[in-house]
Amino acid sequence: MDNAAESLTSYHHGDLRHALVEAGVTLLQAEGIGAITLRKVAGRAKVSHAAPYRHFADKQALLIAIAEQGFQKLTVTMQAAVNQYTDNPRQQLLAIGEHYMQFGIAHPAHLTLMFGEMLQQEDDVLHEVARASFDVLLNAVTRAQQAGILKAGDSRQMATSMWSMVHGLTVLKGSRLAEQGGGELKEYVEGMLEQLLEGLATSS
Amino acid sequence: MDNAAESLTSYHHGDLRHALVEAGVTLLQAEGIGAITLRKVAGRAKVSHAAPYRHFADKQALLIAIAEQGFQKLTVTMQAAVNQYTDNPRQQLLAIGEHYMQFGIAHPAHLTLMFGEMLQQEDDVLHEVARASFDVLLNAVTRAQQAGILKAGDSRQMATSMWSMVHGLTVLKGSRLAEQGGGELKEYVEGMLEQLLEGLATSS
DNA sequence: GGTGTAAAGTTTACAATGTAAACATTGCAC
DNA sequence: GTGCAATGTTTACATTGTAAACTTTACACC
Numbered sequence: 001m002d003n004a005a006e007s008l009t010s011y012h013h014g015d016l017r018h019a020l021v022e023a024g025v026t027l028l029q030a031e032g033i034g035a036i037t038l039r040k041v042a043g044r045a046k047v048s049h050a051a052p053y054r055h056f057a058d059k060q061a062l063l064i065a066i067a068e069q070g071f072q073k074l075t076v077t078m079q080a081a082v083n084q085y086t087d088n089p090r091q092q093l094l095a096i097g098e099h100y101m102q103f104g105i106a107h108p109a110h111l112t113l114m115f116g117e118m119l120q121q122e123d124d125v126l127h128e129v130a131r132a133s134f135d136v137l138l139n140a141v142t143r144a145q146q147a148g149i150l151k152a153g154d155s156r157q158m159a160t161s162m163w164s165m166v167h168g169l170t171v172l173k174g175s176r177l178a179e180q181g182g183g184e185l186k187e188y189v190e191g192m193l194e195q196l197l198e199g200l201a202t203s204s
Numbered sequence: 205m206d207n208a209a210e211s212l213t214s215y216h217h218g219d220l221r222h223a224l225v226e227a228g229v230t231l232l233q234a235e236g237i238g239a240i241t242l243r244k245v246a247g248r249a250k251v252s253h254a255a256p257y258r259h260f261a262d263k264q265a266l267l268i269a270i271a272e273q274g275f276q277k278l279t280v281t282m283q284a285a286v287n288q289y290t291d292n293p294r295q296q297l298l299a300i301g302e303h304y305m306q307f308g309i310a311h312p313a314h315l316t317l318m319f320g321e322m323l324q325q326e327d328d329v330l331h332e333v334a335r336a337s338f339d340v341l342l343n344a345v346t347r348a349q350q351a352g353i354l355k356a357g358d359s360r361q362m363a364t365s366m367w368s369m370v371h372g373l374t375v376l377k378g379s380r381l382a383e384q385g386g387g388e389l390k391e392y393v394e395g396m397l398e399q400l401l402e403g404l405a406t407s408s
Numbered sequence: 409g410g411t412g413t414a415a416a417g418t419t420t421a422c423a424a425t426g427t428a429a430a431c432a433t434t435g436c437a438c
Numbered sequence: 439g440t441g442c443a444a445t446g447t448t449t450a451c452a453t454t455g456t457a458a459a460c461t462t463t464a465c466a467c468c
Contacts, residue, residue, distance in 0.1 A: 013445080033321060038426065048447045050427080055445090059426065108324055116316035117237060119379035127380055134381055160382045161396050164372030169364070171371060175323035176331055177338050178364045192365050199402030217416080242455065252418045254456080259416090263455065 017055040017065075019045040024066045028109050038062065064126050067118040070110045071129040077103050078136040089144035093197070096137055097166045097189045104170035105185070111170065137163055151202045158200055165196055221259040221269075223249040228270045232313050242266065268330050271322040274314045275333040281307050282340040293348035297401070300341055301370040301393045308374035309389070315374065341367055355406045362404055369400055 013019065023044035027035050038059050039049040056062045081095035104111045118126060138159040144150040150158060169192055172178035180188050217223065227248035231239050242263050243253040260266045285299035308315045322330060342363040348354040354362060373396055376382035384392050 016445080032324075037424085039424080049425090050448080051446055053427075109321075112320035112324070115375055115379070116320035117313075119375075119381075120236075120312055120316070130379065130381060157395075158399075160373070160376060161369065161399055163381070164376055164396070165365065165369045165400070166372070167375060168368030168370070168372030171319055171323075171375075172364060172368055175319070175334065177323075177334060177367070191361075192368070195362075195365055195403040196369070196400050197403070199399040220416080241453085243453080253454090254419080255417055257456075 013045065013047060013051075016045060016047060016051065020052055020055060020062065021065050021069055024062060025069060025110070028066065028113065029107060032109050033113055036063065036066070060121075063113065064118055064121065064123050066110075067114045068126055068129045070107070070114045071126075071133050074100070074103055074114075075129070075133045075136055078133060082136060082140055089140060089147045090149050090197070092140045093137075093144060093162065094190045094193055096140060097162070097193045098186050100166050101170045101173065101185060101189050104167075105173060108174045111174075115167070134159065134163065148202055150197070150200050161196060161200070162193065165192060217249065217251060217255075220249060220251060220255065224256055224259060224266065225269050225273055228266060229273060229314070232270065232317065233311060236313050237317055240267065240270070264325075267317065268322055268325065268327050270314075271318045272330055272333045274311070274318045275330075275337050278304070278307055278318075279333070279337045279340055282337060286340060286344055293344060293351045294353050294401070296344045297341075297348060297366065298394045298397055300344060301366070301397045302390050304370050305374045305377065305389060305393050308371075309377060312378045315378075319371070338363065338367065352406055354401070354404050365400060365404070366397065369396060 020041050023041045024036050026044070027037075027040060038052050041062065042049045042052050045051075052062065056065065077099045078096050081099040082092050084095055085091035114130075119130060138156060141150065141155045141159045141162070145152055145155055145158075166189065169178065169189065173180075224245050227245045228240050230248070231241075231244060240263075242256050245266065246253045246256050249255075256266065260269065281303045282300050285303040286296050288299055289295035318334075323334060342360060345354065345359045345363045345366070349356055349359055349362075370393065373382065373393065377384075
């Protein structure tokens with residue numbers, strides 16, 4: 001992050017690994033998973049087609065790195081939602097859902113890569129960054145319980161319910177199975193989430 | 205469907221298209237999406253590597269056909285869940301969720317293919333078979349409303365909520381983000397779904 | 409019954425891709 | 439300074455998707 005100094009026509013790139021991941025993300029957004037090619041990615045980083053092998057064991061490793069980057073972005077996004085509503089746990093939960101969907105709809109191919117194929121892989125690093133995203137939600141749930149907004153009980157399980165619903169909704173929204181009317185995205189997610197929160201509220 | 209008669213060493217295969225899809229499904233289960241290759245699929249059907257082109261415009265078309273087959277199986281599975289509990293709409297909803305998860309956990313790569321990449325494709329036939337699956341749930345929701353088990357209101361939206369939750373849960377279950385205790389799958393889904401149903405119940 | 413045509417399959421060819429191996433360059437530790 | 443390890447490059451090759459030209463076969467029609 002601090003070696004952006006070297007750039008012009010040096011034999012060594014400086015931060016090729018990072019550049020390759022970013023090139024991959026760009027391709028992913030523009031043309032889908034199938035368009036990610038080691039050679040194209042190398043080309044975009046202005047490097048020979050075999051150079052990526054100095055940083056990734058194989059194509060799969062690059063894809064995993066791209067997925068990781070996605071989870072890191074997602075974590076930042078979700079955390080931003082939390083910070084937006086200090087001391088309002090209920091709003092935090094709704095905002096997390098909204099930001100999650102925004103991310104998923106803005107980057108559908110990235111989300112697909114993150115949760116399809118890659119997460120099924122047995123990669124510890126990937127699962128760790130994925131868990132970091134999950135923990136943002138989990139913490140918000142815990143705070144909501146402490147604030148008396150959600151009933152006591154297995155917070156991890158409640159967080160899983162919410163994540164499931166929001167993730168599923170995001171996927172459906174990416175297809176044509178869930179057509180909303182003209183409503184705003186924010187109202188849409190929040191409406192759905194509130195149905196669930198009602199079942200999770202205190203003194204139900 | 206009725207020309208299973210011709211089989212042994214005839215130049216014409218008889219039902220190659222179908223055989224190719226099945227071969228693809230087998231590969232998908234065994235080795236994941238990346239292992240699906242036109243040539244391997246052709247090989248399994250004992251046919252030359254270019255033969256698939258008489259039935260599919262390109263590899264993408266084969267993948268879509270495989271995804272379609274997945275939705276058809278899913279529809280059958282869900283419908284079986286409904287038939288299991290005639291005149292108990294609430295049990296029908298829970299059973300649909302359970303069967304959905306069973307399918308997704310038994311065939312994770314297939315589910316990934318169906319909802320990733322493929323559904324983002326603009327393919328009308330695929331979206332139709334996907335909608336057929338969705339409609340099984342939608343009908344069950346409608347019946348539950350008529351039976352007074354769910355509150356009146358936008359049934360499509362309620363079905364979307366449930367589908368989202370169950371689908372999301374299935375995806376998480378395929379990763380390591382949602383670790384349940386030793387409990388049965390059935391209890392697990394139903395517990396989650398009941399949280400939601402509570403929010404959707406009449407006179408909430 | 410013969411035949412000719414379209415559907416279904418095969419062969420050959422080629423470009424794109426992932427990957428291995430051998431070679432080149434360069435920054436940095438000593 | 440110099441030598442080595444890290445980082446890139448070149449060359450080579452097997453796999454794959456796909457196009458084109460050719461072959462076989464079922465079946466409609468006379």
